[in-house]
Amino acid sequence: MNNQKQSLLVTGGAGFIGSNFITYFMKKYPNTQLINIDKLTYAGSKKNLSEVENLINYQFINGDITDENLVKDIFSNFNISGVIHFAAESHVDRSIEDAKAFVESNVLGTFTLLQAAKYAWEKKGLLTERRFHQISTDEVYGSLGEKGKFSEETPYDPRNPYSASKASANMIVKSFGYTHGMNVVICSSSNNYGPRQHSEKLIPTIISKALSAQSIPIYGDGNNIRDWLYVEDHCRALDKVYHHGNKLETYNIGGGNEKTNIELAHEVCEILDQLVPEIKDKASIKSFNDLITFTEDRLGHDRRYAVDDTKLRQTLGWKPSMTLDSGLKKTIEWYVRQWEQVIH
Numbered sequence: 001m002n003n004q005k006q007s008l009l010v011t012g013g014a015g016f017i018g019s020n021f022i023t024y025f026m027k028k029y030p031n032t033q034l035i036n037i038d039k040l041t042y043a044g045s046k047k048n049l050s051e052v053e054n055l056i057n058y059q060f061i062n063g064d065i066t067d068e069n070l071v072k073d074i075f076s077n078f079n080i081s082g083v084i085h086f087a088a089e090s091h092v093d094r095s096i097e098d099a100k101a102f103v104e105s106n107v108l109g110t111f112t113l114l115q116a117a118k119y120a121w122e123k124k125g126l127l128t129e130r131r132f133h134q135i136s137t138d139e140v141y142g143s144l145g146e147k148g149k150f151s152e153e154t155p156y157d158p159r160n161p162y163s164a165s166k167a168s169a170n171m172i173v174k175s176f177g178y179t180h181g182m183n184v185v186i187c188s189s190s191n192n193y194g195p196r197q198h199s200e201k202l203i204p205t206i207i208s209k210a211l212s213a214q215s216i217p218i219y220g221d222g223n224n225i226r227d228w229l230y231v232e233d234h235c236r237a238l239d240k241v242y243h244h245g246n247k248l249e250t251y252n253i254g255g256g257n258e259k260t261n262i263e264l265a266h267e268v269c270e271i272l273d274q275l276v277p278e279i280k281d282k283a284s285i286k287s288f289n290d291l292i293t294f295t296e297d298r299l300g301h302d303r304r305y306a307v308d309d310t311k312l313r314q315t316l317g318w319k320p321s322m323t324l325d326s327g328l329k330k331t332i333e334w335y336v337r338q339w340e341q342v343i344h
C-alpha cells in the first residue's frame with residue numbers, strides 16, 4: 001500500500017490523553033487523515049476511540065513503537081506529515097516496581113520513531129519542515145518547594161524512573177533537532193484529568209473506590225501538591241503548539257489549579273455526595289469523605305509540581321477554559337455513567 005495523501009501519525013492514541021486528543025482533533029479538522037499506532041497495553045483501549053473508529057480517514061494500527069520494522073514500514077507506506085507522540089508507560093508507581101518497560105517504550109520507542117521519521121523525511125527533503133511533537137510532563141523538572149514554578153528553562157532533575165525515562169526521551173528529541181535540524185517541539189504539561197483516564201490514576205481511583213464504598217487511599221499526609229489540567233484544555237494547547245509552536249522550543253502547559261491531594265479528594269467526594277447520595281446512604285456514611293484513609297507514602301514522592309506557562313499564553317494565545325470545579329463535575333459524571341452501564 002502506498003498512500004501519498006498526507007497523514008498525521010499519532011502514537012499512544014488509545015490511552016487517556018491520546019484518545020481525547022484524537023477525538024478533539026478529528027472533530028476540529030474533519031478532513032485530516034490520521035493514523036494511530038498503539039500497542040494496547042493494559043492502559044490502552046479501543047473503546048476510548050468509539051467516536052472516531054468508523055471514520056474513513058482514521059486508521060488504527062495495533063503495534064509497538066519499539067518495533068523498528070513496523071515503524072519504518074509506516075513511514076514508507078504512508079506520507080507522514082507529522083508525528084504527535086503520546087505513547088508511553090505513564091504510571092509512576094509501576095516504574096518504581098519495575099522500570100524496564102519505561103526505558104523500552106519511553107526511551108527506545110521515542111528513538112525508534114525519531115530515527116524512522118528522520119530517514120523518511122530526509123529522503124523527501126522535508127526534514128526541517130515536518131514536525132515531531134513530543135508529549136512530555138512537568139515531572140521531568142523534579143520537585144518544588146512551597147514557592148516558585150518550573151519554567152521551560154528549569155534544568156531537568158527527574159526523581160523517579162518514569163520521569164527519568166521521559167526526560168531521557170526529551171533529550172533525544174532535542175538532540176535530533178540540534179544535530180539533524182529536525183523540526184521538533186516539546187510540550188510539558190501538569191497532571192491531566194478528565195474522561196477515559198485509567199482507573200489506576202488518582203482521580204479515577206477516588207471515584208471508583210467511592211462508588212464501591214471502599215476505603216479511598218491517599219499517600220502519606222496527603223499534602224503533595226499537583227496542578228490539575230482538564231484534558232480538553234491540554235488538547236487545545238497541543239493543537240496550537242503543533243501548528244504554530246517554534247521549532248526546538250519547549251512549551252509548559254498548566255491548569256492553574258494547584259491542590260494538595262487531600263483537598264482534591266475532598267472536592268471529588270463532595271461532588272459525589274451530591275451526585276450519588278443513595279450510595280453513601282446505603283453504605284451508612286455521612287459523606288464519601290469518611291472513606292478516605294492515609295497509606296504509606298510512595299517512594300521518592302515529589303512534593304510539589306507547578307509550571308509557569310506564560311510563554312504558551314503570551315506567544316500562542318492559549319489559556320485553560322475549564323475551572324477545576326466544572327471539570328471535576330464533568331469528569332465525575334462521565335465515570336458515574338460508565339459505572340452505571342456496568343452495573344445495569
Ligand code: NAD
Pocket residue numbers: 011012013014015016017018037038039040041042043044045063064065066085086087088089090091104105109135136137138166188189190191192193197198
Ligand atoms: P496512558 O497510559 O493512558 O496511555 C498511554 C498509551 O500508550 C496507551 O494506550 C498504551 O497502550 C500506549 N503505549 C504504551 N507503550 C507503547 C508502545 N511501546 N507502543 C505503542 N503504544 C504504547 O497515558 P496518558 O496519561 O494518556 O499519557 C499520554 C502521554 O502524556 C504520555 O507520554 C505521558 O507521559 C504524557 N503526560 C501525561 C500526563 C497525565 O497526567 N496523564 C501529564 C503529562 C504528560
